[in-house]
Amino acid sequence: PFSTATRRFLISKEQFHAYLRAGGEEEEEEKDEEQVSSSQSEPPAKRVKAEELGQDGESQGNAAEEEKERPEKKRARGQNKSRPCMKPNCYEQSRLCPSVTQGRAGQCRFGPRCRFLHDVSEYLAGKPADLGRRCVLFDTFGRCPYGVTCRFGQAHLGDGHQNLVNAALAQQWEGKLLVRNGLSKDLQQRLRKRKFSFQKAEEFLRGLRGGKGGKATGGSTEVSNCTAPQEGLGDSPSSRGAEGAPSIPTLGPLTDEDVTKLRPCEKKKLEIQGKLYLAPLTTCGNLPFRRICKRFGADVTCGEMAVCTNLLQGQSSEWALLKRHHTEDVFGVQLEGAFPDTMTKCAELLNRTIDVDFVDINVGCPIDLVYKKGGGCALMTRSNKFEQIVRGMNSVLDVPLTVKIRTGVQEKMNVAHKIIPRIREWGASMVTLHGRSREQRYTRSADWEYIAECARIASPMPLFGNGDILSYEDANRAMQMGVSGIMIARQVPVGALIKPWLFTEIKEQRHWDISSSERFDILKDFTNYGLEHWGSDTQGVEKTRKFLLEWLSFLCRYIPVGLLEHLPQRINERPPYYLGRDYLETLMASQNVDDWIKISELLLGPVPPSFTFLPKHKANSYR
DSSP states (O other): OGGGGGGGOOOOOHHHHHHEEEEEEEHHHHHHHHHHOOGSOOHHHHHHHHHOOOOSSSSSHHHHHHHSSSSSOOOOOOOOOTTTOOOOOOOOSBBOOOOHHOOGGGGTTGGGGOOSBBHHHHHHHHHHOOSSSOOOOHHSSOOTTGGGGTGGGGGGGGGGGBBBOOOOHHHHTOOOOOOOOOOHHHHHHHTTOOOOOHHHHHHHHHHHHHTTTOOOTTTOOOSSSSOOOOOTTOOOOOHHHTTTOOOOOOSSOOOOHHOOOOOGGGGGGOTTTTTTEOOOTTTOHHHHHHHHHHHOOOBBBEEEEEEEHHHHHHHHHHGGOOEEEEEESSEEEEOOOOOOHHHHHHHHHHHHOOSSEEEEEEEEEHHHHHTTTGGGGGGOOHHHHHHHHEEEEHHHOOOOOOEESSSOSSOOOHHHHHHHHHHHHHHSSEEEESOOTTTTTTTTTTOOHHHHHHHHHTSSOEEEEEOOOHHHHHHHHHTTTTTEEEOOOOSSSSSHHTTHHHHHHHTTTTTOOOOHHHHHHHHHHHHHHHHHHOOOOHHHHHHHHHHHHHHHHHHHHHOOOOBSSSSSOOOOOOOOOOOOOSOOOOOOTTTBBBHHHHHHHHHOOOOOOOOOOOOOBGOOOOO
């Protein structure tokens, strides 16, 4: 993909890593001598294959025999399921009690049984060295809640280790809720003790159990025309109780909202046609990353896939996936589940406890862990359960319900066109179609001709297309297919993860030859957002580093626009080894995990002793 003028940047693997090890100190004359040669007209991988054939081309038979003798090299794909646990047993040998950090030293509820330190001097004696002189939390909000545990503590610690406060700046943020959708202790206790009341969900499930043939009947009556009378609207609560239905205990005055269900036309509308939708991205689609994409022009954002059973159990780690930053003006959450009871209850739980604009059902997840339990893509083959889930969730939600699906489970056996009309009948407000089957995972090209066919079938329900969007030309071609909008996600190579400025390119209809310093500034912003979100203590710093390294495993696939012969960069296109236009650009092009760690150390200081990292996806890196 490199132009004739820039082929001098192409080098071998050995030269590439020698350059990085030397820190980019070679002179330009030496680099030119090493790179410019007649044999460099093709990428190294192709040139090696050509040389193996021999000059007369008669060695093909011998090469075939040698190929048979060689052990078959298995392609690296899928997840690194056996990767080592990268969470340290303890972030620090001796941790300070949170009561001391929060200025309540004498109010520790564990008293003498507390396993943390209460002596600040003793803690500071074993605390790792500070990482910098400026604390992003103090500079932004006027106060750092991590106090002496902050790894940038010298920016806001005064005499006697007192935590300083910038009163004028802190007052500007007073009373403002920056991140919503947190899990309160009270709600967590109610969920763990199973004392949360699922009134609407139980009503639907009672009707489901009483229905015939397993069809969803209870609470799922849809009214196509808002002028038509809705069955049961005139019934009083007392008359319904006399018919034998269990009465629901209420607290306070009974309002119309308690009695009358919303009609489909009265639900909040999801007006996102033609907008750019950042897909839910597992692991990498965290809140700091979404803030980066929002800054570059993403219109709609969605939280990472959350498992409904974990949410119902009150797991803090799962509820963290639902958090919403105040800059995310159109925000949704994505749920995964396999059964109507848990999905319907989870929908009601979220409807009553968090602030979202839509809820999405993941019927596109291809991983075995989800598929074998009947969730994700498996729901496309379990139509009864799929219908019950959609109808049940729609009956308890006051916000629109959307569904994300694939073309099908098996390759060359598309079934989405049969399912989409039924999803529309079941009450979904929108469908997103990923143009690959489960068997294809994230390989091959997305089938946009099929997506266009499904968009016509789905009308008037909006259908968003998903797959292979890496440039504004790709986005323009996709929109010409008749879809309502495009979702930019994690296809290999990944649109939003490989270049989050893709949203800017689409809106401004241009190719952005972004410099290495500008890309490094994006990484700086991500680390600042991460420290703000996960904390500036040792635990927060290492969590930020972990997610930064996961993102770098995708960012390294970007090929600078100024080096390409044909624009844009194509999907599934892996570049040969090349030198960037400066050392930093070359470092960012490395697919070696040790070089990613080096980048993280430029931003977050040295890694802890015995630090190890292996990316989630096998195809992403090597050591």
